[in-house]
Amino acid sequence: MTPWAKMTLMAYAREPHGMVGVFATGGQQILVDAAIAAGVKRFFPSEFGPPSRNEKFAALHPALPPKVATVDYLRSKESQISWSALIPGAFFDWAMKIGLFGFDIDSKTATLIDGGTATFTASTLPAIAKATLAMLEHADETKNQYVYISSFHISQKDILDAVEKVGGQKWTVKHITSEELIAQGNKRLAEGDNMGATDLVGGAALGKQALGDSRPWGLWDEKLGLEKEDLEQSVRDVLVYKANHTEASE
Template identity: 30%
Template structure:
């Protein structure tokens, strides 16, 4: 569902699923770690997502399963300086703090495959001795998936390899996370929705570790039989998107 959807749309769908006795619901809850409540509140996305999960459980007809995949890599690298900090047209990058904070990030194909593999799991074990993966083990909780654990510096190194450029060819700036976050808030309050994107991305790069859910929860990549991906392959896709100015957000 689009982030620009009117308020209340997801609740209507959840109620419709309950009325139809749908046993499982995958809510509009892809993205950041739902257990990071402070981050969710600061970024303004957490309360709405929690309300959807609470509604599913309150209605009592369905269970929910979520996909925690963080930001989409190709999209976030290519869209503009307000996401992962890269401006390919001007060959510049803004590092949040020193650019070494690592976060999980996932490609579009990996996210899609994770959803397909998760919903393809059998619901329950065959018997008491069956230890294979089931959908029920994810009942009312997220599956944690990721393509890469990267810092902005890691991303730049991949960009340099893909573009054949050197670090000296790029203008590198630094911005403290609090300053960048506050700038995003001010921008959003001034009517520029890119400010909401900036504050959201910046909050996940805070040095409190909120963006590295792999360190706290581990990953379900193996359970879902997700492949290991090549970073430079998807960096190349992002660079191509940026060059073609495919900058939808």
């Protein structure tokens, strides 16, 4: 264990209830070891995304295999520490603000993948926070489990309908196939542009393969007391945020 890892966990030594891994991909095994040494009872690996055990998705999503490796490592240490892995799907509000669902709010342009009809799972940041707390409140049930949650099961077309209704304006709509988007992502990665990974993820999750749908894995929403959210209200919150920040930057 490195001195840095030891220092990181000193805050948990007195009340070692749980620790959340915040690294996006690898690098968590050393934190698992340090958590065990500090007596942490529950480790929350940095899943916080789509189903990492989906092999088809993992083949296109470079962040997923390291996440799987972390949970496999935790499984090998279950006699010393428990774990819970939260799978909320896409971060809805965050992704909308930066255009990861194909929606450019500034130009009011939507790029639909394979027609925009594939359903995917998404959760808002407040819902993810509530779910994390609920997992601690349901510690026995969530022990050594993947926990799948959702605010919505939606398509790009659902979002388009919502932004046009809430904003009161029609958007420009463009189209791309998932094959084109994935090829574009691979090209960007080959050229050293790591953001090409977002194209791979978009093609896999939002395209006709619908690999971003968590429902086949079984949802915990009801068990954790999580309520479905209102898509139009969430879209309204995003549009207000963007408008306020645009005004502040001018």
